[in-house]
Amino acid sequence: MAQKMDISSAKQNEHNMKFVLDKYNLGPIKTSINPKDNKAYWDKIAQFWKVSPEAARCRLCANCEYYDNTESMMLQMDTIPLNKYDMDGGGRGYCCKFDFICHNLRTCSAQEPKKYVKPKDAEVIPPQYKEGNMLKLKLGVD
DSSP, rough: OOOOSSSSHHHHEEEEHHHHHHHHHOSSOOOOSSSSTHHHHHHHHHHHHTSOOHTTTTOGGGBBBBBEHHHHHHHHTTTTTGGGGGGGSEEEEEETTEEEETTTTTTTTOBBBBBOOTTTTTOOGGGGGGGTHHHHHHHHHO
16 A cells, blocks of 8 residues: 655645755656667766666666555645646656655666565466567467
8 A cells, every 4th residue: 555645735746856856866857768868867877876877777766666656646646736847757656765756767866776576476477478489379389
């Protein structure tokens, strides 16, 4: 179950977001999936994390430990009006570390990769449907 948002207004959300923009290099401001875009931003944050720019581009809010985009949190965020950052961010999520609405395609220097734990009751994919085997099935080869 999602936690309750700590922001109570669009003004508080804007205040918290500005703090992360100023202190934690939230960005890029204008998002893009094109690897040639925002080069200066990705180079800078890659240097901070001591990773390649390509690896930095994989560390997004969408896969951050603090990012909550559960259904119940999405419903809570609907009470805060959209702002200019919502228009190209790839979807909303709530940053539980800094208490503001962030976006799938952004990141900040406080990003922590989410630890994925496979549920015990997760369905096992039959071998014939694993990568590479689908083509064999279609072609009728072993």
